[in-house]
Amino acid sequence: MEAKLASLYPEITLFITTCAVMVLGLSPQAALRRLCPGLAIMGLVFAGVLALTTTPGAETPLPMLPMYAKTLVAGVGVLLALLLAGSADRVYEAMIDRGAKFDALRSNTGEFWSFFLFSMTGLMLCAGADDLIWLFLALELVSLPTYVMVAVSTGRNRSKEAAVKYFFLGALGAAVFLYGFVLIYGAAGSTDLATIATVFAQQQAEGGLGPIAIGGIMLSLLGLCFKIAAVPMHFYTPDVYQGASAPVAAMLAFVPKTAGFIAILLILACVRWPDGALPEPIHALVWVLAVLTMTVGNVLALLQRSAKRLLAYSSIAHSGYMLVGVLAGPGLAQAAGADASIATSGFAAVLFYLFVYGISTVGAFAVLACLERTSPDGEPEEADDLDDLRGLWKTHPSMAAVMALSAFGLLGLPPLLGFVGKLPLFTSAISAEEIPLVIILGLNSAIAAFYYLRLVALTLLENPEKLPTRPELKMAPMSGRRTAALLSATGVIVFAFIGGPQIAGFAERGATYIPKRVHTGEAAAPVDTPADAEPVAVRDE
Amino acid sequence: MTSGLDMLTPLADLIGSGALAAPPAGEKAAGAVHGDIGAWVMAIPFLPLLGSLLCVLCAIFKVKSKLPAWITVAGLAGAFVAAFVMFQQTTGADGGSQWAVAKAFDWINFQWGSEGQALVANFSFYVDSLTCLWMLFVTGLATLIALYASEYMSHDKGPGYCRFFFAFNLFVFSMACLVMGDNLLLLFLGWEGVGLCSYLLIGYFYKKESAVAAAKKAFIMNRIGDLGLSLGVMLTFVHFGTLEYAQLFHDPEMFPKYLALAQAGDFASIPWQVELIPILLAVGAFGKSAQFPLYVWLPDAMEGPTPVSALIHAATMVTAGVYLVARFLPVFAANQAALGLVILIGAFTALLSATIAMRQYDIKRIMAYSTVSQLGYMFVGVAVLAPSGGAFHVFTHAFFKATLFLCCGAVMHGFAGQLDLRKLSGVMSMKGWLIVSLAMLVGCLNLAGVPFTAGYFSKDMILAESFVNGHAIAGWVLLITAGLTAYYTFRVFFRVFVGPTHAEPGEDLHPHEGESMEEAKANFHAHAPGWAINLVLGILLVGSILVAFLYPMHWADDMIATSTAGGIGAGDHTGTVLGMDPHKVMYYVSAVFGVTGILIAAFLHGPKGLWSLGIGNRSEAETSRADALVPKVGPVAHLAERKWLVDELYHATIAMPLRVIAHISHALDRLLVDGLVNLFGWLPRLFGRTIRPAQNGLLHSYAIRMVGGVGVVVLLVVLVTLL
Amino acid sequence: MLALLILLPIVFGLLIALAPSAQAKLIGVVGTFLQLGVFLIIALYQFDWSLGAMQQLKTTYPWLPQFGIELSMGVDSIAMLLLGLTAFLGPILVISSFSAVSTRPKTYYAWLLVLQGAMAGVFCARDAVLFYVFFEFTLVPLYMLISLYGSSNRKAAATKFFLYTFTGSLITLAGVVFLCWWNATQVAQGAYAGAGGWTFSFQALESLAMLSPDAGGMPAFVQTWVFAALIVGFAVKVPLFPFHTWLPLAHTEAPTAGSVVLAGVLLKLGTYGMYRFCLGMTPLGAIELAPVIAVLAIIGIVYAGLVCWVQRDVKKLVAYSSVSHLGFCVLGLFALNSIGLSGSVLYMINHGLSTGALFLLIGMVYERYHTRSMGELGGLAKRMPVWSSFMVFFAMASVGLPGLNGFVSEFMCLLGAFQSGAWTGTGSIAGTVGDLGPWFAAFAALGLIVTAIYILYMVGKVVWGELREPQGHSASSHDDHALPTDLNAREIGVLIPLAVACLFLGLYPTPVLRSLEAPTRAMAVRVESAREHLAVPPVDLATDEAADAPTGEPITLRTTNEGEGE
């Protein structure tokens, strides 16, 4: 019990910070209110350190996942916090600066930051989940605050529209994966992931999972597709990203996606991977989802004029890439007798790619967040149209460089971080002998090159257009955004060589997969291949 | 450890060039070569090369004098001396095959096999009597013609002059590599090198589109031949594992083996590769030596300055094909079909171009066609296994044809580019043109094969041998051709050099200031050749006569006998002409043909008076009795004048279709190949456009699609799994 | 030292980006000359040419240990020669751009230097991923150079270039990963004592290629597929017909130095990749598909040559000629014998020199007349005799005139193809085992004629003939940069080294050929010995797995289980 509690220290830390931030945000002192982001960052850093140092207590088939995922969440969370700093109550705070009186009822700062931290807490909880109920609650905790954040991220109707679409479709998605969870419970008789894994292993050994289990897993996956923005649950993505402010969109690109993938990994880890592949229907499902997701995301991104929509579709496509990693599985077939390496483990590849994607995509959104113009209604308007980025090199060279690096990073151009991230997806998928999928992945990367290259060309190569209807873009006053942008760009380069490999190793540990042992019945012959029975034995006794 | 610096040490070879490499050990009878001829051998190619480099320097330093010409003459004279020394040293001994290899430096030396096999083609030279024979007249004539050109080209002093002599020198260098190279690749280097120089020199007057086109045509036609040659080289390498003559000709396992088999009549034992080699080489020879069907470039090549026509396109380069066949006679002898092919092509070309020459009016072109025709003789000569006849004809022809061309050049030079035999008449009686006319006369006599001229003897050797060796049909064809040759040769002489005096200036007439073209024409005065031209023509005049004396000395026979082509044609004398021994009867028969031709020319074109023995009646430049004859022979005369429409035929069947194919390819490239690429680039976009309407922004549409999507995916998966 | 070769130009490129624009040229020159200097030091003092087949100067830094990916470098004599070409062209590229580039010079020279470094990296790499990294990264600088400094349609051209080559190389990457996976799998199953686990090192992959299918090597049909995947990226880069359509576009639109470096070095990355990967790692695939690739090469030779002939744009003509020329190079490679391979490698260098020079020359005319149309230019021999002399010289080098560089390599490529065929038993001495043969050589040799046709067509139009200059352009109005009518000393100085190199390689290629003997022979022997594995039946993987699972029944999943209901 104590161990379990210890494993929750990061979440508890974050929760305490959340409460502190909520109170602090209501302070009439502007200086105190402005401490919110700092406090949030401190909380995240502290939580990250705790996550790194505490031993995970989960008994799921992926026992090391929480450690990696929580650290990752804390790390990228810091970047997101930097990016979000100064977003909330911007207009209102400006009014106060001009002498208006502070009215706690009208201030959103506290809620905004506490919602952010709630979401991050949810994400960490998600990573630490060892029970379906926990997982469900954590997933909802991730999502519910984001609905609000989208709604309040700008004062425009667009944000409201985005929020309503996000919320309603999110509820639909939640209902679907909830039903899936229910069916899994029904099939396994327990919500404890470790138990489920054992039961499933038993069932598989005795002739395969029953239809309820299969149906449950499939529904869960489909529901979680909403979180990771995968086809067919992807429709909301571009609208929501576009409607939300860029920092919030960056958060949406990372936080729910990470939660979704962690949940998917946790659920699929419960299914024993005979010979390294999933049961056929689930395999087919993920295959179809992966192909559809990356293709649809990429081809639609080709047509976009809005940078945020483009990045939203690219986010969809990246989910497709990561689904390839999911399909590649924990890399059992090759790892017989040895630890799964990131080269063969698709799970590790996915976990690492979440980090890579987070770093790269935050950069792109940060550039959009940094560039703004005053719109007629007085509220600053972020750069969104691709024409805004035209000739950025001339006006804001550093932002142009960040955008180019992010685009190339997302493209996976060597030697940037994106390439280092994509490589394990390739290797693990090939290890799982998913050759056609790898080819499709390659071709999709090529399609993606179209629009990433366009981003690069627009920013670096074109000349800026001066239109009277389009006031010039200025740098947003928030230094956090700039810092986030530069940090992300630096990360895209530096992590490819220094740190990146270590993080990959960390992801590799995080993806340690311990399949549950099968209780050998009288009739059933031992189905375990001798090779993968051994680590099980060590773990289970 | 071999560092990079060590890698370059073989460069020292370059500095220490001239060392005479001993023939590979274990060779039979590598004859004793007197003294160290290495340095002399090296001088032959490298003096001209030095000359061409100096010409480049002249161009860089903008020399405006005749310096390049003198450099050239001096260098070539040196080369000639060296060639003579080489000849002396190589052939002075008492018979037996004598040869030597002199290595300058490694060119290609590549070990490729695991057993130390190597692809070796060095800058080294193979010297035997065949080499000497060729190099003697090449360097000799080149020297003379350079001297001639120093005057002929004098109006172009400056960059053009440098360019001319640069290419001239480079040509002699290339020719030396071609003839002297000790391996097929060096031969190929020379082969293409002379092609390049020919290209540069034909296109010398680069502002004339016709010159540029002619240069291009020459190069490309030659390249067609080179294709055959290069394949032949490759086949030789693959079959014999070497390209070096020293091995090919002297290793008993190589050419000698197959030659022996062929001479024993055991053709069945000769593998197909060996049989194919001569055919491929022959294709190359036909290209370079302007034989049917690749002869059409040579007449056009007359666009170049006349010294070039004389040296390259009459005397030397075009005989390279004959050299090739003569050099590789052992392997040709191993394939009867190849010999037959060469005879067939040679005889046919000789006749065809003679008929064309009869109807041309441009005297330089007539000479060009006569060159093609005479080259046909040479091929037949070599291919009927009478290499000495062929080689001797090459030798004599070089002299008298160079003479003829230089005379034409003198006329052209003097009459502002006029070459039309209808516009000129009685040049001999003009002041200062005597030497030219005499040289012309001697040249014509040689070409027509008038008895006791050199041309007469060398032609007889070929004719007789073709009957002797059982190629009577070829013999008869060549005899008829001899008659035609005599006719068209003297047609030129009678029209241009004797008869009433008449001269119209040609296209190169440049009016003086304040003078119209008409006035310029009216005031036109031919300017007679200067000392250099006269000197050269004088030397050649004498030379052409003296060459005849080599025949009774059996010089050519001796030269061939000691070379790699020696001992091949020594079969039984079986053929007869009119039932008599060909060698004897041919003296008379060919004399009759030749004289008849001259008489017909005299009758049709000769002027009144003694020059045409009283049978001619031409009284003006423009017309002659022949004009009346033309309508009677109908379209034949017209077709001959149009060169049997061969050029047009090639254009219609090869050039045009190829061009059309090229255009089609280009269109295909843009539309199909690139179109497919663009299509693949466009497909994702198309797909995107197709599914984009699904993103219509309506909440409930999204909901329907999500639910429907879930349904479809699940259905799909269930179907896939069940099936 | 090798790392220096890569890093020096990149560092100088960054320096340019940081320094004031006025210094860009100077830093560029210094950077490229330093690279050349480093190369010379390596070539003259450090590299042992007598051991050309061996990887030398090996350096390894760790990178991604999980995959066994290392920053590992090393060179054999082939890589050295190509490095030499790269380093040699570097100063030429920079100096030739002095007058051509006036806008944003910093960006230009910076990217140019980065490109130099990246190209050097490709030739130095001894790790498949490192190779791929540099191979792909070269796209970015060139993309920038083309789309910033090219002519009117530059953006489309640059984009097409980028996307096409990027797409192709992704498939290559898939092939590489598959190879490494196979290697890793075999190690895991203990099939042979390899390096252990995942590795991308050339050495391991090359030794995998030599394994018999019995011993865990790839059977022929797998190798054929992997070969096909590998070659896609390289074929696009080379470019091999029918993947060539990006090239004329890119060349035409690129700035002069871009075209030079593209023709000079970048295309060679493709052929070099084919040598290292397709031949070195999937020899059986190479054997199986050699005729197919050779046929494509031959089609490329003749077809692209014909297309050259109908071009109106000089630069496009030369661009298509690259397609044609590289066909010889590929043909030589797939002769799979020592002569063909050496000829091919030599061809890479020679083509870089002569075609690079042609692009330079065309660029020089373009700077003066602002047109490349053969309809508007003609008879420049009159106006620009020095330029014309160089033009004829390099045109002849391009035609493959013996005595100039092109010939030796072209002949060896053809000879290699000719040799490579079923000569055994015909009594021929110098035949090799192979899959091509005389017919391949004969059809490819048609290229000799076609090359002559189009090159002389170009020379005839541009150099010879009546003087034609663009409308409204007189000799004196060589405007903006105050360039003289004919070439200036800088331009001549740029061309002279190229001309000397062409002559040297044409007349004295022996040192280069010597250095190629060992590696190409080793490669030929490798392919030859791999040939023995062609007949070996592959291990039946299915039975293998069945043997592993003692139940005899692999776990399968059913949706309904009739027997156990209720």
Place this chain on the structure above:
Amino acid sequence: MLVDIATMAQGDFPEPMTGLTLMHYLMTSGLLFALGLVGFVTRRNLIIMFLCTELMFQAAGIALIAFSRFHLNHTGETFVIFVLTIAAAEAALALALVVLLFRRKETLDASSWAELRG
């Protein structure tokens, strides 16, 4: 199909239910879920759409209780409590959002919010 599923799933457990089987509950739950889905996709009114999602949540709840009984443990019932909590939280959020939207456009029609598209 459904019959198959229900009976089969039951087959392995010691105490088969009599009378009302698991199948009945699952069918009810499934129907409810489907009803919710259909309602969600067919209705345009934001509040009704939200209620439909509630319906789906409750369908899951019924299934949970049924399974809980079937497995003879209380996990499912515990789960239901949490689901209800979440449903309540969502309801609060939904109402707040609906109010916010209504203030902006004076309508509850979902189709009036379609500015973002493409």
